[in-house]
Amino acid sequence: MTENVNISLKLFIEYLQIEKNCSQYTVEHYHHDVTDFFDFMKEEAILSLKDVQYSDVRIYLTKLYEKQLSRKTVARRISCLRSFYKFLLREKLVDENPMALVSIPKAEKRLPDFFYEQELNVFFESCETDTALGKRNKALLELLYGTGIRVSECCKIRLTDLDFYLSTVLVHGKGHKQRYVPFGSFAHDELESYIQTARRDLLKGKEDHGFLFVNFRGGPLTDRGVREVLNKMFEKSALHGKIHPHKLRHTFATHMLSNGADLRTVQELLGHAFLSSTQVYTHVTNEHLRRTYMSTHPRA
Incomplete structure (x- = not known):
């Protein structure tokens, strides 16, 4: 993978911290999810963020489901990558958002956990x-x-x-x-x-x-x-x-x-x-x- 991929992540993290004023906990989640996608790109020999296609994203989602991740976790990953690519589009680092057509799975309807x-x-x-x-x-x-x-x-x-x-x-x-x-x-x-x-x-x-x-x-x-x-x-x-x-x-x-x-x-x-x-x-x-x-x- 090219060095530009890591630079893109660095810029995105700075955007979350400075412009979005996200908490450190939220920033860590974004960093983890984007890094996980980078690992997938390495496995698939995708060298640049510009090269990611919708078909690649579908393969990535299949791998997530194979890991038996919850719908909530998968939805978070998609939402994170969508935000990442929106940022890349804004900064003109990519030409299109391959995440735009991906539907976010509906989360399980679970009641909030509380203490009696x-x-x-x-x-x-x-x-x-x-x-x-x-x-x-x-x-x-x-x-x-x-x-x-x-x-x-x-x-x-x-x-x-x-x-x-x-x-x-x-x-x-x-x-x-x-x-x-x-x-x-x-x-x-x-x-x-x-x-x-x-x-x-x-x-x-x-x-x-x-x-x-x-x-x-x-x-x-x-x-x-x-x-x-x-x-x-x-x-x-x-x-x-x-x-x-x-x-x-x-x-x-x-x-x-x-x-x-x-x-x-x-x-x-x-x-x-x-x-x-x-x-x-x-x-x-x-x-x-x-x-x-x-x-x-x-x-x-």
Whole structure:
């Protein structure tokens, strides 16, 4: 393969970071998916991105399905390569987009995974707060569940974004959109405790960068760092199953709707551009009601 292929990827990554302001986690996904396609090009002896034809893309998709990847993963790969080729067209590095005619497979209709209240209580109770890292982790958990914000949004929060008088946080969301999200008394108390004591200890005398959450080296906590923190906390809790940061966001939305919140309010709190993105949680709450009915009603 020619050197231009790698240069194209480098330019695309810079475009995602600078122009699109994508999170590091998203950039890593794009990098992985494009690199995977480059590996396919090597196998097929395709030397240039300009040489890729629609027929080549069909062969690539066949190989993905042979690996038994989920429809969601295949759809992500196609979407990523489509964006990549759109960028290449814009920069006049290719003459046509071979991905344009490829249809994205419909994702399986899976209900969002969430914690039941009893499970979440066990998770919170397992948090130790004797150390600086423990206090940070408890504050992180309370904020993620208390606001339903995305991990990428959480990592961008600065001290100046918090208003303890109103118990709100200014969230910097997707597409440079901002919104104010309230947080409850539990998050309020844990955040104040963390900022007044643990955060200073974690900075270890270094210059304060202003970000709310700090890693053990004193730098800003990253998306990947949050995932590692949650995984370790979950392992200690002795709960079964898996955890991912979005599970707390799903749990926030599900509990809000289950306890009577209206759909529009939850949409605004989550920062969804479209109501259809929020409506998936109504299916979750309906399914929860059905299961409760079937397991408790004498004549179910």
